[in-house]
Amino acid sequence: MIAIADSGSTKTLWLLSDGKGQEYSFKTIGFNPYFVTKEEVEHCISEAFPPKVNAKEITDVYFYGSGCSNCDNFAHLQEALSTFFSKACVNIYSDMLGTARALLKHEKGVAAILGTGSNSCFYDGTEITKCPVSLGYILGDEGSGATIGKTFIKRYLEGRFDAELTKQIFDETGETVSTVLKSVYKGEHPNRYLANFTKIISKHIEHPQMQELMRQSFRDFFGNYLLIYPDYLKYRIGFCGSIAYYFSGILVEELEKLGYSRDNVFIINEVTTELLKYHLG
Secondary structure: OEEEEEEOOOEEEEEEEOOOOOEEEEEEEOOOOOOOOHHHHHHHHHHHOOOOOOHHHOOEEEEEEOOOOOOOOOHHHHHHHHHHOOOOEEEEEEHHHHHHHHHHOOOOEEEEEEOOOEEEEEEOOOOEEEOOOOOHHHHOOOOOHHHHHHHHHHHHHOOOOOHHHHHHHHHHHOOOHHHHHHHHHHOOOHHHHHHOOHHHHHHOOOOHHHHHHHHHHHHHHHHHHOOOOOOHHHOEEEEEOHHHHHOHHHHHHHHHHHOOOHHHEEEEOOOHHHHHHHHHO
16 A cells, blocks of 8 residues: 655645555645654654554555755654654655646646645656745745735735725734734744635635735746746646635636636646556556
8 A cells, every 4th residue: 555645834635545446535734844843743644544544554655745855854754754654665755746746747847836835847747857946935935825825914914905805804814913923923833824814815806906916926926936937838837736726717817818728727726646646657
């Protein structure tokens, strides 16, 4: 039996399969090695792992995660997974490679992540050949849930939304300057906290100020993560992640303004099923 994991900063989706139709799925918190400890990883997997499955039955683990592009960074994650899956060969890859394999399989093109974090790559059908430097939500991650949430809450606190919308946001969130500053600067996972505000944006997406915020966020993403590839319009482009999925209408409209055809754009929310297809051949 093999284990596939797709780990973002917010959550990790797991899929276990024997390759013959028996499958189990479960969810844990995101295991970005920048934000979690070895002990947290071991505890979370132990709590969520399906009781019907013996972890020693897992022969191979394919873990794709945010923050895993630098092998020097995830030694504690490797150790935690190897401890829990004691009989398995543990393979850790970047979430970007997982996205490319899930979206494009063996086809050349551009693969992009728009979830709590964001990034993109050019994939030649086998390997990633070009990828922007990932700077995280403080210095980069344009188009991501965390960065969109940061823009949203900043505009809200600065009083830049109209009065009716501002009141609705307050009634729904209760957020004030003090609560936001405490959560951002003293909270454990400020990126997840900020990304959660995209639910409020989605609820009010017909409001012109929410429309403008999302459209500009996607244009910012294009400028940093798409227009950098020569002849980008020649290739298919695929997206995964909650932001791409739940705001797909706006995303596709903005891509069309760049010259993309809808037929050349595809979007999925989760990649584990597609990664299972990739690894089972």
